[in-house]
Amino acid sequence: MHARRPVPALAVFFAAAAIGLTGCSGSSATNSAESSSSAPNPQSSETSKSAAGSDDAVCDVLTSDTALSSTVFSPAIPGMTDLSRVEAQNAxxxxxxxxxxxxxxxxxxxxxxxxxxxxxxxxxxxxIVTKFGEPEVTGASEKLVDFYTGTCL
Known part of the structure; x- marks a missing residue:
């Protein structure tokens, strides 16, 4: 029997974050089922048009620089990115x-x-790594990645 080697906590965290950000968490199947349901949309057509307009504006900005926006909803991990890139993405x-x-x-x-x-x-x-691990932050990242990849690309 082999002795188990401890896995550094950050390695586990980064692997989990990568899986969550790539959509392998299984939530996409749920979202697909929800989006394909035949339930009526409670939004009025005017509200939908307004929402689509704001989404288009968001996508216009994000797709204006895909080199920056491709990871703008991923964690800002020192060593994997640098401060100038974080600041450019924030801008x-x-x-x-x-x-x-x-x-x-x-x-x-x-x-x-x-x-x-x-x-x-x-x-x-x-x-920074600890803050990304907070459920609200990770959840926001996942939803914004889903928006970006599902609406803008």
Whole structure:
């Protein structure tokens, strides 16, 4: 029998984050089933048009620089990115005047995380990783990745 080697906690965390961000968490099957249901949409057509307009504006900004936006909803991990990239991504996000429809709370959470990451990038990189592990932040990341890949690309 072989002795088990301990797996560093950060390695487990990064693997879990990568799986969650790539949509392997199984939630896409649930979302597909929900989106294909024949239940009527409670939104009025005017509200839907307004939401689509704000989503289009978000997508226009994000797709204007896909090199930055491709990882803008991923964790800002020191050693895997650098402060100048985090700041450039934050500047890209700052161009968005209205968050995606229905994702206002997630947007606010994610923007707080991005600002926290930039402010602590050099002084406390461990805190950035810890903050990304908070359920609200991870959840916001997942929903915004789903929006970006499902609506903008």
């Amino acid at each position: 890209l996000l700052a161009q968005i005047e209205q968050p995606p429809a229905g994702l206002e709370a997630e947007w606010a959470t994610w923007m707080d995380y991005r600002e926290f990451a930039a402010a602590n990038f050099d002084s406390d990189p461990g805190a």
